[in-house]
Amino acid sequence: MFGVFGLDNDTETMHSGTITKIERQKRIKDRYNLFIDEQFAFSVHEDILIKHRLVKGTVISIDDFKVIIHAQEKQQAYLDAIRLLAVRLRSEHELKVRLKQKGYEPNISAITIERLRQEKYVDDMLFAEQLTMQRIRSQKKGRHWVKQELQHKGLQSQHIVHALEKVDEETEYRHAFDLVFKRYRTEFAEDSVKARRKAMGFLMRRGYSSSLVSRVMRDLVQAYGAANEDELDNNEGEFEEY
Template structure:
């Protein structure tokens, strides 16, 4: 036989939205206002142990739900972020699952919406390419399919526009390096920002990086003289080798380096 009890009083707590439930004249458990309404609790209502457990479980979900709402009030969050936050608050896994389900039902967590919003924001406010965007969304726990859908908002034409502007800035930043190094630095910068190989090639093709021969010779001579001085303690042959090696790493052509070293030897003579 199921043992029944009776709610003898429902008392509002000082904390808004919380109530104390008294059963058979004694305090039994607290509930939130949402649980009070959902279960239609009233004075004189009969409850058993099973219903009491349901009320307690529902109240745990209600409290976790309110904490999730507070976390979501500041900005959009992915489901993983909300779940991780509730874990940090030491909420039991079963309660978290029920809370996430409730948030889904009210579309308060929606990874597809988050991904779409994030892609639009990055497109309009940053110089990042699709690979960096994808990496960020993966870290936030968004699945591949919503990411793919969101990235459709960032077509190749738009990527080319953003990436070409980045390439032009980088080319100007490294204009006083050898043409080969300049090109390499621009390519690395575009890759680190998340643009793909084919798009990067197109961006580089759009740049006018035709080397100024006189400027390149002057640059080689300037850097060569510094290196030649740095290796002054070495033997002549080793000094030449080290200088040539360092200039080659800086992107200068071997034949131009050899010609400069030859001229240097003649001037020394």
């Protein structure tokens, strides 16, 4: 396999020898090119250079070569994961997928995830809570929509259940009511039956439960005084759970 940091990991390309030159890369300041017996051998991160005491004159064996390559690959996977997390928070599953796309083997990804977990950079429980609150409060999505997104991100069922349990039903209701009030208030005043059908479909597609949608519709209809209870009950059964 071709190494993710520009070196063929096949042992045929590895050879023992003496480090004759160490050159700092111009484009990546914390990365160094190492030359063994005057020939370019590989490049490493500064942390690996220091940790393995790689200095001019150091004799490198084949076993040393393998250890350094493995250490560099772990370091590079870690740095790539940190850069991904700097863009936005991600679940462990999302990170594993992205690291695989970048060419890392499963064992390297597993080591990387474990290190990030220990350093508190990844926490699926916290991630599920934060994403749920963001979707509910900022985007005004319903809990069914959020549940599907959490599942898509590979979160475990206990994390999903824990996050959704923290959703306040009254907050969810107010968001749903505000959404349809702003979007359909004119239509409700003109034709409540038609407006109600459109509003119900709109809320269901955003992941609100049928019981919450029915409550919103009932309160809207009562507020406008445009339909009777029998008419409302007859229309509620036309919608299934999201």
